[in-house]
Amino acid sequence: MKITQISIFIENQSGRLWEVCxxxxxxxxxIRALSLADTSDFGILRLIVNDxxxxxxxxxxxxxxxxxxxxxxxxVPDKPGGLAQILKILRDNNINVEYMYAFVERSxxxxxxxxxxxxxxxxxxxxxxxGIKTLKGEEIYKL
Amino acid sequence: MIWNEEYETLPREALEALQxxxxxxxxxxxYATVPFYKKKFDEAGVxxxxxxxxxxxxxxxxxxxxxxxxxxxxGLFAVPKEQVVRIHASSGTTGKPTVVGYTKRDxxxxxxxxxxxxxxxxxxxxxxLQNAYxxxxxxxxxxxxxxxxxxxxSVIPISGGNSKKQIMIMQxxxxxxxxxxxxxxxxxxxxxxxxxxxxxxxxxxxGVFGAEPWTNEMRKEIEEKWGIDAIDIYGLxxxxxxxxxxxxxxxKNGMHINEDxxxxxxxxxxxxxxxxYGEKGEIVFTTITKEAIPLxxxxxxxxxxxxxxxxxxxxxxxRMEKVMGRSDxxxxxxxxxxxxxxxxxxxxxxxxxxxxYLIVVDRENNLDTMEVLVEVSEEFFSDEIKKxxxxxxxxxxxxxxxxxxxxxxxxxxxxxxxxxQGKAKRVIDKRSL
Numbered sequence: 001m002k003i004t005q006i007s008i009f010i011e012n013q014s015g016r017l018w019e020v021c022x023x024x025x026x027x028x029x030x031i032r033a034l035s036l037a038d039t040s041d042f043g044i045l046r047l048i049v050n051d052x053x054x055x056x057x058x059x060x061x062x063x064x065x066x067x068x069x070x071x072x073x074x075x076v077p078d079k080p081g082g083l084a085q086i087l088k089i090l091r092d093n094n095i096n097v098e099y100m101y102a103f104v105e106r107s108x109x110x111x112x113x114x115x116x117x118x119x120x121x122x123x124x125x126x127x128x129x130x131g132i133k134t135l136k137g138e139e140i141y142k143l
Numbered sequence: 144m145i146w147n148e149e150y151e152t153l154p155r156e157a158l159e160a161l162q163x164x165x166x167x168x169x170x171x172x173x174y175a176t177v178p179f180y181k182k183k184f185d186e187a188g189v190x191x192x193x194x195x196x197x198x199x200x201x202x203x204x205x206x207x208x209x210x211x212x213x214x215x216x217x218g219l220f221a222v223p224k225e226q227v228v229r230i231h232a233s234s235g236t237t238g239k240p241t242v243v244g245y246t247k248r249d250x251x252x253x254x255x256x257x258x259x260x261x262x263x264x265x266x267x268x269x270x271x272l273q274n275a276y277x278x279x280x281x282x283x284x285x286x287x288x289x290x291x292x293x294x295x296x297s298v299i300p301i302s303g304g305n306s307k308k309q310i311m312i313m314q315x316x317x318x319x320x321x322x323x324x325x326x327x328x329x330x331x332x333x334x335x336x337x338x339x340x341x342x343x344x345x346x347x348x349x350g351v352f353g354a355e356p357w358t359n360e361m362r363k364e365i366e367e368k369w370g371i372d373a374i375d376i377y378g379l380x381x382x383x384x385x386x387x388x389x390x391x392x393x394x395k396n397g398m399h400i401n402e403d404x405x406x407x408x409x410x411x412x413x414x415x416x417x418x419x420y421g422e423k424g425e426i427v428f429t430t431i432t433k434e435a436i437p438l439x440x441x442x443x444x445x446x447x448x449x450x451x452x453x454x455x456x457x458x459x460x461x462r463m464e465k466v467m468g469r470s471d472x473x474x475x476x477x478x479x480x481x482x483x484x485x486x487x488x489x490x491x492x493x494x495x496x497x498x499x500y501l502i503v504v505d506r507e508n509n510l511d512t513m514e515v516l517v518e519v520s521e522e523f524f525s526d527e528i529k530k531x532x533x534x535x536x537x538x539x540x541x542x543x544x545x546x547x548x549x550x551x552x553x554x555x556x557x558x559x560x561x562x563x564q565g566k567a568k569r570v571i572d573k574r575s576l
Contacts, residue, residue, distance in 0.1 A: 007526035009519045011556050037528045041553050042519075044526060063558050065519045069526045098527055116526070 002070040002120060003137040004052040008045045009065040012038065020045060023062055029055045032140060033114055035101035046101070048073075048114060050141045070120050073103070073135040074127060075110040083113065086132060093126040095119060112140075144392075146262035146294065147255065150403045151458045158459060162406055163197050165431035170194050170203070173437055176221045179214055180439065200406065200429065201417055205440045211241040211381065219436050220244055227435050232280045233380050240280070243380050244435035250289065252432055256386030256401050257290020263391040263399070263456070264351050264374040266320045268295035273313060275323035275331075276354065277303040282384030283354050287322045290386065296320070303327060306334040314340065318347050325352040325361055325373070332368045343370035349392070351376055353385055356466045356484055360491040375465060381441055382428045388463055397450045397462030404432045407461065408440070409449055412470035420451045425470045426463060444469045446482070474504060474570060476511045479548050483569040486515060489541045493534070494522050501560045505573040513550040515542070518557045 010016045017036070024031065024047075033048040049055045052068065059066040076082045090097065095117055103112035112135065117123040124134055145151050153161070171191040173180040184190070189202045211219060220227065228247050232240035245253065266272060272291045276283030284302055291298045299316060301309060303323065309331055312318065321328070328350055335342050347369065353376035365373045377398050378385035387405060388398035400407050405428045409418045412425040426445050430437050446469060450462040468482030475481070483502060491497045499518040504511060517523070517538065525531055535552045542550045561568065 005526070007524075009524055009531075009554070009556060011559070016556075039528060039532065042531070042555075044528060044531070046526060065521060065524045065557050067521065067524050067526055 001072065001124065001134045001136045003048065003073050003114075003135070003140050005069045005071045005114070005116070006047045006049060006052055006055050006059070007067045007069055008047070008059060010043045010045055012040065012042060017045065020059070020064065023058060024049065024055060027054070027058050029058070033101065033103045033112075035099070035114075037099065046099075048103075048140060052141070069116065071114050071116045072120065072124060072127075073140050074113050074115060075133045075135065076113050078109055078111045082111070086113070086127070089126055089130045089132065090123065093122070095123050095126060144262045144265060144267060145457065146259040151259060151399075151460065153403065153459055155459060158402055159197055161403060162431060163194075166197070166200065166406060166429065167191070167194050169429075169431050169437055170439070173221055173439065177219060179210070179219055197406070200408070200440070203429075203439050205415065205427070205442050206438050207442050208241060208381070208444075212239050215239045216242040217244070219438075221437055222246055222435050229285075231282045231285075231380055231384065241381060243282075246434040249383070249434050252404060253286055253383050253386055254289035254293045256383065256404065257286055258293040259290075259401065260376050260386055260389035261287075261291055261294055261296065261320075261351065263389050263458075264320070264349050265372070265392045266291070266294070266296055266349060266351070270296040270319045271299065271317055272296045272320045272322060273299045273301055273309070273316075273318040275301055275303050275309060275321060275327060276385075282378070282380045283324075286378070286384040286386060287351070291322075306331055307338065310335050310338055310340055313342075313345055313347065318345070320349045320351065321347055321371075322351040324354045325357040325365060326355065328352060328365050328369065328373070329361075332365075342368065347371055349374060353377060356468065358484060358488045358491060359465070360488050361497070364491070364496075377463065377466065379443060379445075381438060382430055382443075383433065387428065391454065391456040391458065393456040394454050396454070397464050399454065399456075399458050399460040399462050402460045405430055407449065407463070409447070410442075412444075412446070412473070420449050420461075423448045423467070426466075444471055446470055446473065472570065474502070474572065476504060476513050476548055479546065481513070481546055481548070485546055486542065486569075489538060489545060490517065492541070493538055496520070496522055498523060499557075499560045499562075500569065502570045503573065504570065511574065513548060515550050515552045516555045516560060517552060518560055519554045520557060523554070 008020055030050040031047055035046045037044045076086055098116040098118055100113055100115045174184055174191045183204045187204045226246050227244040229245040232242045274287050276287050278284030288298055288300055349372045351374050362373045375390045376385055378387040388400040390398050408427040409424040410427055411418055418424045426443050426447050428441050429439055445466045447466050448464045468484045472483055473480055498520055501516040503514045538552045
């Protein structure tokens with residue numbers, strides 16, 4: 001199951017990250033998970049939010065450079081070796097992880113990881129074949 | 144197609160004889176009628192009778208844009224005001240506008256030169272020309288208008304702007320040719336896309352583009368998006384307006400300069416010394432037929448190169464390459480001449496579109512540094528850091544390969560580079576020398 005991630009180009013300047021979050025907050029967008037990747041000049045903020053379509057449009061209206069990417073959300077057993085088990089499946093199927101980050105919070109027996117693959121379909125298939133659950137967009141956005 | 148076979152294919156010798164006769168007549172006339180020229184010639188110690196051959200031209204002093212400003216508005220006019228039937232002016236972004244006038248005969252000459260231009264682009268009787276150059280003080284609109292009417296094309300004098308209407312008229316009136324600035328052509332393409340109109344399905348076959356410097360990459364982009372031939376033209380209001388030089392459809396390689404009306408030189412912008420054919424320098428014009436405001440050795444500040452090899456279209460006029468930039472824009476970085484247009488070409492090649500950019504030149508430890516800020520549009524953006532870094536690296540590599548200097552490319556957020564209403568500001572030079 002693919003879910004939509006919003007990514008935003010941000011120059012490394014104080015206050016820019018706040019501006020993004022503030023615009024989203026004022027428009028009732030709730031951030032479910034995030035990751036910030038950066039270089040010395042710029043960063044890319046990646047977000048999973050409750051309403052990706054709306055968030056995308058609002059950011060565009062505010063003249064941010066924003067992109068939409070398909071990522072997948074995977075339930076990872078919250079115990080030692082849980083993530084390794086998932087990564088082994090990927091390794092065995094020759095699938096490369098472009099990047100990954102953890103979901104902010106969830107109470108329960110499973111943690112949730114967000115993965116970005118270059119071959120998303122192939123990754124979903126491999127995980128599902130090995131009994132790993134990938135979450136639907138609606139499930140994630142509403143969490 | 145050649146509009147004026149007799150003059151446009153004149154053998155070199157006859158052309159030069161004609162130029163000399165016209166030049167001698169002009170020099171006598173301005174010496175007698177324009178105090179500014181009399182004073183300048185006297186200071187340079189040259190009399191009209193000293194012009195015995197074309198090479199004597201270099202004895203005459205240059206005329207600059209500043210001279211036009213100093214004599215604002217009509218001080219350089221060589222005829223009484225009652226003979227002036229039209230007045231145009233440049234935008235005057237950096238001060239008072241430069242004012243130019245036309246007699247009845249000047250208007251006729253101008254129409255003839257633009258008729259040559261359109262005919263060379265394959266536009267003729269039976270064509271429907273949508274003229275989207277601005278009408279008004281700017282010379283583009285009316286210059287193109289009179290020329291197109293002279294060849295018998297049906298002219299739509301729509302002027303610039305109002306883009307949705309432009310597209311509607313293009314569809315409804317069966318436009319076959321368009322004239323406007325190249326950047327407006329790309330703008331119109333975007334509007335057509337928003338309206339769901341495929342320009343390639345319209346009968347437009349050719350565009351006649353000028354009034355701003357543009358690159359061959361931009362030509363390719365326009366030709367692909369519109370499905371037309373894009374023809375380059377050159378002119379400046381001081382010399383006459385559009386119609387100074389034009390490309391032909393057959394070769395699309397350099398613009399034929401209307402040498403029966405303008406004598407052209409290429410000079411070293413630093414020393415003012417004339418350069419031989421084929422060398423890059425500042426292009427200088429002497430208007431040998433203009434009545435109202437003739438100019439002697441007018442320094443355009445435009446940097447280009449002349450092509451003397453005969454063109455396959457049969458015209459004998461010398462050609463000028465696309466303008467590479469302006470001598471006042473030229474940067475010397477670590478001894479290398481760099482024009483913003485070169486950076487522009489490299490950026491266009493990278494993604495097929497031209498992002499907003501800014502060149503920042505500075506000096507660190509006595510060494511020039513160049514940084515190119517590039518706005519990240521959606522076409523450039525990726526959610527992966529490594530792709531963005533690869534983009535920076537590939538632009539840096541191309542700059543190194545093509546221009547030969549090391550530059551740092553930095554991606555910045557959209558709209559962070561200042562927009563200007565007129566010509567874009569592309570360079571910030573922080574060096575204090």
